[in-house]
Amino acid sequence: MNRISQKAMQGWASLGPRFLPFADVATEDLPLSRLLRLSLFQVSVGMALVLLIGTLNRVMIVELAVPASLVGVMIALPIVFAPFRALIGFKSDVHTSALGWRRVPFIWRGTMLQFGGLAVMPFALLVLAGQGQAATAPVWIGYVGAGIAFLLVGAGLHMVQTVGLALATDLAPVEDQPKVVGLMYVMLLAGMIVSALVFGQALEDFSPGRLIQVIQASAVATLVLNVLALWKMEARTRRPADVKTEAPDFSRSWDVLIRSGNAKRRLAVVGLGTLGFGMADVLLEPYGGQVLALSVADTTKLTAVLALGSLLGFAWASRVLGRGFDPLLMAGYGALLGVPGFIAICLAAPLAWPLLFVGGTALIGFGAGLFGHGTLTATMQLAPREQIGLALGTWGAVQATTAGIGIAAGSVLRDIILALPIGSRFGAATPYLSVYVLEILFLIAALAVIAPLLRRPQPSLSAS
Amino acid sequence: MNYDPDKVWPSGLTIGEAEELHRHIIDGTRVFGFIAVLAHILAYVYTPWFG
Numbered sequence: 001m002n003r004i005s006q007k008a009m010q011g012w013a014s015l016g017p018r019f020l021p022f023a024d025v026a027t028e029d030l031p032l033s034r035l036l037r038l039s040l041f042q043v044s045v046g047m048a049l050v051l052l053i054g055t056l057n058r059v060m061i062v063e064l065a066v067p068a069s070l071v072g073v074m075i076a077l078p079i080v081f082a083p084f085r086a087l088i089g090f091k092s093d094v095h096t097s098a099l100g101w102r103r104v105p106f107i108w109r110g111t112m113l114q115f116g117g118l119a120v121m122p123f124a125l126l127v128l129a130g131q132g133q134a135a136t137a138p139v140w141i142g143y144v145g146a147g148i149a150f151l152l153v154g155a156g157l158h159m160v161q162t163v164g165l166a167l168a169t170d171l172a173p174v175e176d177q178p179k180v181v182g183l184m185y186v187m188l189l190a191g192m193i194v195s196a197l198v199f200g201q202a203l204e205d206f207s208p209g210r211l212i213q214v215i216q217a218s219a220v221a222t223l224v225l226n227v228l229a230l231w232k233m234e235a236r237t238r239r240p241a242d243v244k245t246e247a248p249d250f251s252r253s254w255d256v257l258i259r260s261g262n263a264k265r266r267l268a269v270v271g272l273g274t275l276g277f278g279m280a281d282v283l284l285e286p287y288g289g290q291v292l293a294l295s296v297a298d299t300t301k302l303t304a305v306l307a308l309g310s311l312l313g314f315a316w317a318s319r320v321l322g323r324g325f326d327p328l329l330m331a332g333y334g335a336l337l338g339v340p341g342f343i344a345i346c347l348a349a350p351l352a353w354p355l356l357f358v359g360g361t362a363l364i365g366f367g368a369g370l371f372g373h374g375t376l377t378a379t380m381q382l383a384p385r386e387q388i389g390l391a392l393g394t395w396g397a398v399q400a401t402t403a404g405i406g407i408a409a410g411s412v413l414r415d416i417i418l419a420l421p422i423g424s425r426f427g428a429a430t431p432y433l434s435v436y437v438l439e440i441l442f443l444i445a446a447l448a449v450i451a452p453l454l455r456r457p458q459p460s461l462s463a464s
Numbered sequence: 465m466n467y468d469p470d471k472v473w474p475s476g477l478t479i480g481e482a483e484e485l486h487r488h489i490i491d492g493t494r495v496f497g498f499i500a501v502l503a504h505i506l507a508y509v510y511t512p513w514f515g
Contacts, residue, residue: 097484098478098480098481098483098484099481099484099485105488108488109491112492112495112496113495116495116496116498116499119499119503120499120502120503120506123503123506123507123510124506126506126510127506127509127510131510132510132511133509133510133511133512134509134510137509141505141506141509145502145505145506148502152499
């Protein structure tokens with residue numbers, strides 16, 4: 001090899017790493033700028049969630065005139081993948097890679113699935129609605145196409161969020177974890193709020209072409225945000241390629257995790273609390289409109305009040321937990337605050353006092369913020385170092401499944417109770433009040449389950 | 465920069481690393497190929513030949 005090509009080679013070698021998505025050196029501290037960049041994956045997840053649950057829900061029913069029951073089925077499809085979060089997290093824990101990556105390949109695959117689903121989505125929806133020439137085509141093409149699109153987006157977002165949170169846990173030192181959790185939640189919420197506003201604005205004058213533009217733009221945004229979040233984020237661990245470590249199987253790891261640190265009890269708390277807080281989400285606006293006779297503009301502001309309460313909750317929990325407060329106790333406080341919140345909302349109807357309703361909504365948002373932050377921080381802190389993906393995957397599986405069930409159950413229960421003979425014994429508020437009382441019961445159940453965990457000090461926390 | 469006999473120039477990756485990246489590229493192409501086919505079928509059902 002002559003001197004010139006050798007020089008050129010060295011040039012390439014020194015230039016190369018800057019343009020490759022590797023972080024060869026694991027840094028001890030995690031600066032805020034890097035953390036903010038990592039949290040961009042939560043923005044893309046929030047965007048996909050808003051698109052599925054909010055924007056497309058409305059667009060399919062109102063603009064595309066798809067039957068509401070069919071829309072409900074399609075929107076529920078992504079929840080099918082929620083329980084698989086535990087498996088995905090486990091896979092990322094034991095992933096062996098010559099490149100020394102555990103999390104990046106999974107986030108990348110998840111990003112691809114989410115991108116692909118969103119890319120197909122607008123055509124699938126238009127065919128599902130029988131627009132254009134699709135009215136003459138067999139109906140099943142629309143069903144299958146839309147089903148695949150929703151499944152792809154759902155699989156992608158569950159994968160990205162699970163493994164992304166695991167990566168964040170890998171990177172953050174234990175004392176920074178409350179800060180990281182707070183930031184992740186805030187970015188999820190910010191992604192949801194901003195994209196809801198942008199989607200609403202962009203679809204103001206609806207046309208099929210505009211729908212294609214908006215959804216495919218969100219597909220591109222997913223790819224851009226997630227690549228930005230991933231870039232040079234995970235350090236490469238170098239293991240000699242010839243040493244094949246025996247990968248533990250899923251059931252054994254699962255047994256180890258589920259026996260450690262009252263994991264079953266904590267998961268039950270997550271499920272009960274999420275159900276308790278989650279069922280009201282879709283009922284707050286119709287309750288305000290039908291029972292308290294608030295205008296559409298006012299009820300939309302209610303959702304903003306709920307989000308603002310959650311933001312305050314995340315911020316306060318980050319501050320307090322950052323000083324070493326017990327995260328499970330924080331989750332308990334969150335559930336405890338939810339009870340008076342729902343009582344206030346219930347009393348707002350007989351007292352005809354909308355201000356009490358707004359206050360109760362803010363309190364529920366605040367309580368849900370504390371609860372979510374507390375349970376996720378506890379999961380991160382108690383996760384065994386080699387089982388981070390599995391632990392966070394399990395948390396996410398329980399949380400996402402119960403949140404999905406809660407949203408579905410909230411509206412289904414309202415309709416069922418409305419159809420019952422006693423459906424309007426206490427006026428128009430009856431079905432709503434029944435659901436709110438049920439939520440209070442769920443929160444009290446969560447408190448009862450969490451209480452034994454609070455008396456004993458957590459040994460792994462005092463050690464750090 | 466140290467000389468590592470496993471590394472293949474000009475990329476500076478080892479054989480194992482290069483094969484893994486290659487596998488990702490092949491997988492990605494397959495997934496996107498499937499998605500592109502699906503999108504084309506649906507677009508054709510919606511507007512055949514953009515008629």
